[in-house]
Amino acid sequence: MAKSPHPVHEDITPEMWTGIDRVIAEHKSVSGAIITVLRECQDIAGYLPVELLDYIAKGLNLPSSEVFGVASFYSLFSLVPKGRHTIKLCLGTACYVKGIKEVMSRVTNTFNLEEGQVTEDKRFSLEGVRCLGACGLAPVMVVGQDTHGDVSPDKILGILDNYT
Amino acid sequence: MAHETVEQLGRIREKYAAKFAFTDKTYLLICGGTGCHATGSIKVKEALEQQLAEHDLSDKAEVVETGCNGFCAMGPLLVVQPGDVFYQKLTIADMETIVKEHIIGKKPVERLLYKDPVTRKRIASQKEIPFFAHQEPVVLRNKGLINPESIDDYIARDGYSGAAKALLEMDGEEIIEQMKISGIRGRGGAGFPTGLKWEFASKSPGETKYVLCNADEGDPGAFMDRSILEADPHAVIEGMIIAARAINAGKGYVYARTEYPLAISRLTKAIEQATAYGLLGENIFGSGFGFAIEIYQGAGAFVCGEETALMRSIEGKRGMPRPRPPFPAHKGLWEKPTVLNNVETLASVAQIIRHGGSWYSAMGTESSKGTKVFAVSGDVNNIGLVEVPMGTSLRTIIYDIGGGIPKKKKFKAVQLGGPSGGCIPDAYLDTPVDYEAIAKVGAIMGSGGVIVMDENTCMVDMARFFMEFIQDESCGKCTPCREGTRRLLQILEKICEGRGKPEDIDKMRELSATISQTALCGLGQTGPNPVLSTLRYFMDEYEAHIHDKRCPAKRCVALLKFEIDRDICTKCGLCFKHCPSDAIIWKKKEVARIEKDKCIKCLTCYDKCKFGAIF
Numbered sequence: 001m002a003k004s005p006h007p008v009h010e011d012i013t014p015e016m017w018t019g020i021d022r023v024i025a026e027h028k029s030v031s032g033a034i035i036t037v038l039r040e041c042q043d044i045a046g047y048l049p050v051e052l053l054d055y056i057a058k059g060l061n062l063p064s065s066e067v068f069g070v071a072s073f074y075s076l077f078s079l080v081p082k083g084r085h086t087i088k089l090c091l092g093t094a095c096y097v098k099g100i101k102e103v104m105s106r107v108t109n110t111f112n113l114e115e116g117q118v119t120e121d122k123r124f125s126l127e128g129v130r131c132l133g134a135c136g137l138a139p140v141m142v143v144g145q146d147t148h149g150d151v152s153p154d155k156i157l158g159i160l161d162n163y164t
Numbered sequence: 165m166a167h168e169t170v171e172q173l174g175r176i177r178e179k180y181a182a183k184f185a186f187t188d189k190t191y192l193l194i195c196g197g198t199g200c201h202a203t204g205s206i207k208v209k210e211a212l213e214q215q216l217a218e219h220d221l222s223d224k225a226e227v228v229e230t231g232c233n234g235f236c237a238m239g240p241l242l243v244v245q246p247g248d249v250f251y252q253k254l255t256i257a258d259m260e261t262i263v264k265e266h267i268i269g270k271k272p273v274e275r276l277l278y279k280d281p282v283t284r285k286r287i288a289s290q291k292e293i294p295f296f297a298h299q300e301p302v303v304l305r306n307k308g309l310i311n312p313e314s315i316d317d318y319i320a321r322d323g324y325s326g327a328a329k330a331l332l333e334m335d336g337e338e339i340i341e342q343m344k345i346s347g348i349r350g351r352g353g354a355g356f357p358t359g360l361k362w363e364f365a366s367k368s369p370g371e372t373k374y375v376l377c378n379a380d381e382g383d384p385g386a387f388m389d390r391s392i393l394e395a396d397p398h399a400v401i402e403g404m405i406i407a408a409r410a411i412n413a414g415k416g417y418v419y420a421r422t423e424y425p426l427a428i429s430r431l432t433k434a435i436e437q438a439t440a441y442g443l444l445g446e447n448i449f450g451s452g453f454g455f456a457i458e459i460y461q462g463a464g465a466f467v468c469g470e471e472t473a474l475m476r477s478i479e480g481k482r483g484m485p486r487p488r489p490p491f492p493a494h495k496g497l498w499e500k501p502t503v504l505n506n507v508e509t510l511a512s513v514a515q516i517i518r519h520g521g522s523w524y525s526a527m528g529t530e531s532s533k534g535t536k537v538f539a540v541s542g543d544v545n546n547i548g549l550v551e552v553p554m555g556t557s558l559r560t561i562i563y564d565i566g567g568g569i570p571k572k573k574k575f576k577a578v579q580l581g582g583p584s585g586g587c588i589p590d591a592y593l594d595t596p597v598d599y600e601a602i603a604k605v606g607a608i609m610g611s612g613g614v615i616v617m618d619e620n621t622c623m624v625d626m627a628r629f630f631m632e633f634i635q636d637e638s639c640g641k642c643t644p645c646r647e648g649t650r651r652l653l654q655i656l657e658k659i660c661e662g663r664g665k666p667e668d669i670d671k672m673r674e675l676s677a678t679i680s681q682t683a684l685c686g687l688g689q690t691g692p693n694p695v696l697s698t699l700r701y702f703m704d705e706y707e708a709h710i711h712d713k714r715c716p717a718k719r720c721v722a723l724l725k726f727e728i729d730r731d732i733c734t735k736c737g738l739c740f741k742h743c744p745s746d747a748i749i750w751k752k753k754e755v756a757r758i759e760k761d762k763c764i765k766c767l768t769c770y771d772k773c774k775f776g777a778i779f
């Protein structure tokens with residue numbers, strides 16, 4: 001059997017590698033496609049471990065340093081694994097004025113979870129994000145794909161109970 | 165003979181004429197903006213459709229999912245036409261009532277109508293609700309009305325007639341001339357005259373040119389561009405076609421925030437539809453002119469909204485600004501002449517071409533023409549999207565349209581212009597929205613975020629908040645921005661923690677001046693503005709923090725004692741009931757007490773106490 005071209009990585013399954021190969025093949029000849037490739041690969045694998053960045057660099061024929069430079073510049077890209085559910089708290093002005101700081105400290109206190117980290121049981125990761133453009137609902141919390149508006153320190157614990 | 169695409173537009177307009185006069189059936193316009201989606205409008209819409217089907221009304225009434233209606237605070241929203249009846253805060257259960265009482269019984273459902281917070285009266289007609297009554301939709305003329313995913317809806321409302329005029333009856337110079345006459349200035353923040361920008365790019369030599377749309381909308385508290393893209397994506401596409409014709413560009417990109425999935429999906433559909441109709445692609449309207457648009461998703465870096473950084477980002481590099489000149493009109497994307505405009509600017513173009521530049525310049529003030537869309541949020545009753553003629557006062561926006569400050573609290577400041585802007589106090593609320601007038605009071609027009617703050621907001625903390633933002637988003641390329649903003653942030657943090665010294669004020673002023681004068685791009689040059697404007701108007705709060713070690717708004721945790729004033733406490737027990745960590749001890753008819761070792765300093769008790777008894 002031929003040796004797999006993919007590096008071994010515990011978080012990336014063979015199906016994921018197939019998807020990643022497809023993304024790279026689609027964008028190989030497009031100049032400036034690196035950000036798109038990184039985004040789509042992150043959608044597939046959940047995050048961008050160093051081994052994956054190297055693999056993408058090789059696939060796109062770019063120096064690893066350049067790919068790493070781009071991945072670390074943009075806040076969308078995560079180089080560390082995330083929890084099963086990502087809690088995003090909006091740190092935009094409207095949400096700040098309406099008390100997102102207090103919501104943040106409640107999450108931090110309750111789950112012993114700092115911004116940018118994952119809980120030990122991998123249930124939640126916590127991110128402070130830039131204005132989501134939903135300021136009408138401020139303060140705003142997004143869990144996975146669900147947007148929750150008008151949250152308060154009291155309300156969020158009940159909401160988070162639904163994500164196990 | 166007219167080209168087939170032009171004839172097709174005419175046929176579509178005739179076919180749908182009755183639809184937008186609302187003469188053929190009842191239209192149920194349900195808001196499908198990001199805000200309403202989050203409050204459950206999709207389920208409400210499904211329930212409404214099901215009710216109509218159950219009552220055999222599917223031919224007589226049509227449900228239309230529109231883009232953002234603008235009155236985001238009241239979602240989910242529904243407007244019934246004809247009749248202009250506005251329903252708010254709807255639930256699935258309300259749909260049966262609306263169908264039975266209003267659609268069948270012809271009587272609006274009283275309890276679901278808007279209730280004026282002042283007069284306590286219900287208002288049925290959308291036009292008469294103060295939030296809408298003071299507005300003048302130009303850019304937003306289709307919001308809450310058309311289905312943004314239907315190109316026919318857009319065409320029926322005269323869509324693409326501006327592009328037809330530009331491509332078939334005008335040359336590049338004539339288009340630019342009309343844009344100059346209109347007086348429109350860029351809506352992305354800097355306010356540069358659009359006609360002039362196009363002229364530079366059109367005169368710049370080169371075969372290959374680009375038209376870019378800036379949909380990065382980075383200013384926190386701004387959601388105008390998102391709403392325009394969600395409600396009327398074809399208006400942006402039409403504006404790009406006209407811009408491309410003016411400078412003779414063959415290719416365009418929309419640089420969109422990845423945080424805006426709904427806007428991106430609607431724009432993607434709109435581009436597909438326009439391409440299928442021959443409105444994008446080769447030889448548009450048989451004019452021989454061709455243009456194509458691609459969407460490019462950003463990856464979360466505020467600085468990429470800056471023009472040169474945005475272009476580097478599309479090229480697949482780290483999005484760092486570069487010094488200008490050369491300006492993008494000469495050397496932009498891939499070093500080719502490029503025009504970059506904001507979403508709102510581009511969404512105004514088709515109407516300027518259709519009605520003529522002087523129609524547009526008739527609105528507004530001497531130096532600021534037309535209308536401006538604002539995203540009003542924060543401590544204000546009517547949160548939402550507002551479009552008014554330039555020259556309207558801030559007071560009108562906040563009080564007449566915005567409905568004032570909730571919970572009987574006092575107004576403290578309004579923040580305009582995002583992180584490059586400033587805070588304006590009550591004394592200057594009669595300032596008209598006009599680029600120069602706003603700059604004079606220490607803020608900037610910016611992209612249109614209007615964040616209202618009540619008396620509970622600490623202005624020193626707000627300055628710290630903005631500086632944290634700037635510091636975080638500084639790309640690191642130039643030293644004044646990278647190091648200078650870090651220093652400013654450190655000083656502000658110190659003051660918020662009660663370790664501020666009197667000389668810090670002068671230090672901040674000096675640092676601010678240096679950063680403004682020496683930073684490479686607009687991010688750093690305007691970064692100190694929030695500090696300067698709060699120093700200008702709220703010096704008393706800085707002094708309270710520095711001299712008395714006191715935060716008058718009670719926001720800065722380090723300056724709070726977490727004790728209860730025995731003389732003020734009414735023994736109501738509200739703090740006790742809401743404390744999440746059982747740190748408050750209270751019995752009926754007794755003054756409450758906070759146990760320091762259990763207290764997590766979450767400020768819940770401060771928010772809940774109606775008497776300000778906790779200090």
Ligand SMILES: Cc1cc2nc3c(=O)[nH]c(=O)nc-3n(C[C@H](O)[C@H](O)[C@H](O)COP(=O)(O)O)c2cc1C
Binds near residue numbers: 354468469472507
């Ligand atoms: C740090 C920084 C961020 C910016 N962000 C945006 C933005 O999010 N959206 C935008 O339209 N313009 C933004 N601008 C302004 C653009 O550089 C540019 O002036 C504008 O897009 C031009 O379009 P207009 O003339 O139609 O306003 C930003 C500028 C700076 C310095």
Ligand code: FES
Binds near residue numbers: 140384
């Ligand atoms: S500030 Fe939070 S959504 Fe805009």
